Amino acid sequence: MREIRVKMPSSNVRCALIPLFLLAPSPAFPQGMQGTVKVDSLAVYNRMSTESDVVKTLASGTVIRILLTVTGDEGNWCSIATQDGASRIGYVLCSGLDSPKHIPAVAAQGGSLPQILIGSSYTPVGTSKRPTHGNEEEGLAGQTLEPLPGYSWSSYPKTLVIAIRRGCPYCDASLPFYKRLGEQEQSNMLRAHVLVVMPNDVSSGSGFLRKDDVEVQGIFGQELNALKVLGTPTVLLLDSNGRIEREWIGQLTPGEEEEVMNAAKE
Numbered sequence: 001m002r003e004i005r006v007k008m009p010s011s012n013v014r015c016a017l018i019p020l021f022l023l024a025p026s027p028a029f030p031q032g033m034q035g036t037v038k039v040d041s042l043a044v045y046n047r048m049s050t051e052s053d054v055v056k057t058l059a060s061g062t063v064i065r066i067l068l069t070v071t072g073d074e075g076n077w078c079s080i081a082t083q084d085g086a087s088r089i090g091y092v093l094c095s096g097l098d099s100p101k102h103i104p105a106v107a108a109q110g111g112s113l114p115q116i117l118i119g120s121s122y123t124p125v126g127t128s129k130r131p132t133h134g135n136e137e138e139g140l141a142g143q144t145l146e147p148l149p150g151y152s153w154s155s156y157p158k159t160l161v162i163a164i165r166r167g168c169p170y171c172d173a174s175l176p177f178y179k180r181l182g183e184q185e186q187s188n189m190l191r192a193h194v195l196v197v198m199p200n201d202v203s204s205g206s207g208f209l210r211k212d213d214v215e216v217q218g219i220f221g222q223e224l225n226a227l228k229v230l231g232t233p234t235v236l237l238l239d240s241n242g243r244i245e246r247e248w249i250g251q252l253t254p255g256e257e258e259e260v261m262n263a264a265k266e
Contacts, residue, residue: 035064050074050093055090145244160192178214179214190261197224200221234249237264
């Protein structure tokens with residue numbers, strides 16, 4: 001494991017790639033689309049299990065936004081947000097929703113289907129042990145990460161960690177935003193230090209960043225489960241003790257990108 005700047009030549013860094021995800025058909029609901037509760041009362045769980053805590057109950061006719069779908073032992077689960085997509089709510093059984101279309105689903109751990117790419121938000125990494133696709137209350141916020149090899153959280157007041165990997169289309173689409181972050185740090189507009197972490201080796205990872213002129217510090221050959229992330233891309237804001245203050249999962253909207261920018265300046 002070695003810490004470098006992406007424009008610096010480097011070699012002999014060990015690669016720890018996350019397995020590629022395979023496509024498989026399975027009925028589910030379209031990511032990014034609206035759904036309507038069709039049952040009298042629909043329980044929202046904090047995990048993809050009816051044995052987990054119920055965080056909310058939705059009445060018939062409630063319109064929500066479907067973030068992603070997952071196929072597990074209990075059937076198809078939908079991760080949902082408010083109708084405008086501004087706030088994640090939790091997980092519901094998709095059978096309780098009306099939706100006009102079908103898309104492939106992702107198999108949950110222990111399910112029979114392989115994991116696949118979902119819609120246009122994020123790619124599951126399959127290595128995280130965390131059961132929630134969270135917002136700040138249900139996700140990683142408040143947890144403390146161990147230092148990464150060659151990098152100390154205490155080196156900066158805050159660190160903005162970007163967990164991505166080559167082969168993730170949403171990471172690719174997010175590169176212009178990461179370029180902006182790098183430019184703002186170089187202009188001393190950010191209080192947080194920007195750090196990209198990738199499971200790909202130096203040659204592959206740095207090449208991926210260079211193609212969009214992303215100039216930030218990078219750590220390569222690092223398994224993303226060390227960051228406890230659920231999917232790529234994921235952005236984490238950590239304090240100098242390695243405590244996670246904020247978390248953003250998936251390809252971000254322009255509003256969410258500004259939210260990251262503002263948080264990195266505080």
